[in-house]
Amino acid sequence: MNNVEASSSSGKAQIGVTGLAVMGSNIARNFARHGYTVALHNRSIAKTDALIANHGDEGNFIRTETIAEFVAALERPRRVLIMVKAGAPTDAVIEELADAMEPGDIIIDGGNSLYTDTIRREAAMSARGLNFVGAGISGGEEGALNGPAIMPGGPAESYESLGPMLESIAAQVDGEPCCTHIGPDGSGHFVKMVHNGIEYADMQLIGEAYDLMRKALDLPVAEIADVFREWNTTELESYLIEITAEVLSQVDAETGKPLVDVIVDAAGQKGTGRWTVKSALDLGIPTTGIAEAVFARALSSSTDQRLAARGLKAGALGEAPADKARFIEDIKAALYASKVVAYAQGFDQIAAGSAEYGWDVDRGALATIWRGGCIIRAQFLNRIREAYADDPALPSLLLAPYFRDAVEAGIDSWRRVVSTATLLGIPVPAFASSLSYYDALRAERLPAALTQGLRDYFGAHTYQRVDKEGTFHTLWSGDRSEVAE
Ligand code: 6PG
Numbered sequence: 001m002n003n004v005e006a007s008s009s010s011g012k013a014q015i016g017v018t019g020l021a022v023m024g025s026n027i028a029r030n031f032a033r034h035g036y037t038v039a040l041h042n043r044s045i046a047k048t049d050a051l052i053a054n055h056g057d058e059g060n061f062i063r064t065e066t067i068a069e070f071v072a073a074l075e076r077p078r079r080v081l082i083m084v085k086a087g088a089p090t091d092a093v094i095e096e097l098a099d100a101m102e103p104g105d106i107i108i109d110g111g112n113s114l115y116t117d118t119i120r121r122e123a124a125m126s127a128r129g130l131n132f133v134g135a136g137i138s139g140g141e142e143g144a145l146n147g148p149a150i151m152p153g154g155p156a157e158s159y160e161s162l163g164p165m166l167e168s169i170a171a172q173v174d175g176e177p178c179c180t181h182i183g184p185d186g187s188g189h190f191v192k193m194v195h196n197g198i199e200y201a202d203m204q205l206i207g208e209a210y211d212l213m214r215k216a217l218d219l220p221v222a223e224i225a226d227v228f229r230e231w232n233t234t235e236l237e238s239y240l241i242e243i244t245a246e247v248l249s250q251v252d253a254e255t256g257k258p259l260v261d262v263i264v265d266a267a268g269q270k271g272t273g274r275w276t277v278k279s280a281l282d283l284g285i286p287t288t289g290i291a292e293a294v295f296a297r298a299l300s301s302s303t304d305q306r307l308a309a310r311g312l313k314a315g316a317l318g319e320a321p322a323d324k325a326r327f328i329e330d331i332k333a334a335l336y337a338s339k340v341v342a343y344a345q346g347f348d349q350i351a352a353g354s355a356e357y358g359w360d361v362d363r364g365a366l367a368t369i370w371r372g373g374c375i376i377r378a379q380f381l382n383r384i385r386e387a388y389a390d391d392p393a394l395p396s397l398l399l400a401p402y403f404r405d406a407v408e409a410g411i412d413s414w415r416r417v418v419s420t421a422t423l424l425g426i427p428v429p430a431f432a433s434s435l436s437y438y439d440a441l442r443a444e445r446l447p448a449a450l451t452q453g454l455r456d457y458f459g460a461h462t463y464q465r466v467d468k469e470g471t472f473h474t475l476w477s478g479d480r481s482e483v484a485e
Contacts (some may be wrong), residue, residue: 136182212426280345295345362388362392
């Protein structure tokens with residue numbers, strides 16, 4: 001294996017990073033702190049100089065101004081990590097680099113690129129003899145510096161030279177790096193996209209849990225922060241729960257109010273959640289939790305419409321739960337069960353994407369690298385890893401014995417939460433749709449039979465029967481007898 005030793009003896013850099021905004025500079029610093037010589041490049045030299053001025057003592061950096069200088073500073077095969085905005089800016093940098101690089105060199109796109117762009121770019125670069133690696137990188141600014149989760153796709157040969165470097169800068173959990181080769185071409189960015197979709201669902205569920213404690217139980221924000229802090233010592237332990245306690249504890253210096261009360265309640269989105277849902281629609285996978293989360297952000301941002309609708313009547317509302325402590329436990333169970341649904345759906349989408357594109361993604365390995373570094377890191381991912389280790393072909397995470405037991409144990413709570421929220425007029429789109437998904441999945445019969453009947457009535461779309469093979473049509477506008485097609 002072509003392992004790359006840290007600390008170059010040639011005086012050349014083992015890796016180059018172009019695009020030195022916060023994520024790019026932090027990754028560059030992370031490489032340098034691990035003993036690699038890092039060539040730096042940015043469109044405007046000011047960012048390169050700032051990095052060297054502020055952090056130059058952290059390791060070996062080579063300052064370059066032009067792409068030609070940058071490429072010349074790298075040992076062969078050259079490895080360049082692009083950390084620029086996804087879309088057209090990434091294409092522009094790739095083109096410029098490809099013109100200056102030679103066959104066998106490796107271009108890594110570490111941005112949040114759309115996986116279909118990665119598939120296109122990988123084909124174009126491989127036609128020129130270059131290796132192109134689309135790598136999902138998660139963990140935000142802090143992760144980039146101290147250890148992100150890295151999801152590299154692209155040719156397996158590139159991973160031989162690149163993998164050890166990426167693994168050394170990635171987060172480590174129980175001695176294992178949060179980085180593994182995901183599969184060919186767009187697979188790395190695909191799984192990063194679904195990661196972000198799950199991140200959306202996780203955040204929406206946390207938001208609904210918070211909203212319920214606030215509106216159904218009238219708990220002060222500081223107490224809700226304590227509940228999340230306590231939950232973070234249980235099976236819900238995760239980065240997002242941890243930072244929820246932090247955000248809810250923050251008091252606005254100007255007004256003395258909880259910060260959350262002075263933040264405008266319109267959620268932004270850069271697009272990865274929406275991409276996940278579009279892909280789910282194309283693959284025919286019901287990732288309802290993620291879809292509800294994306295739509296909830298959209299609704300929150302429909303400011304004018306929300307303002308106009310504010311006076312709409314709620315109707316007769318139910319009673320708030322009398323036993324607050326019990327209802328908090330119910331919310332916790334509902335959160336956990338809905339979270340299992342969101343992950344189950346996300347992993348189904350990964351299996352479907354993998355089958356569609358022939359990537360052979362190992363879902364257990366993915367759960368393993370998501371245990372640290374990334375935004376959705378959670379204790380719970382150990383259980384997902386175990387579930388796929390026990391049965392790599394698991395039809396749904398909900399059927400893994402551990403998750404099945406956990407969800408079944410919380411089902412009564414889950415129903416109480418969804419029904420109480422509905423009776424109190426508190427929106428819980430992700431809790432409710434996750435519960436409906438669960439009920440639909442376990443149902444013996446679904447009303448899809450009626451849908452088929454209706455389709456046959458108005459469009460002669462035919463149907464199958466439960467009691468015999470074949471395709472059938474009822475002569476609805478004739479004598480209503482059935483004919484075999
Ligand atoms: C990560 C994050 C990161 C980023 C998303 C959030 O894994 O480190 O997911 O990629 O925070 O872009 O995107 P939204 O702006 O769409 O919430």
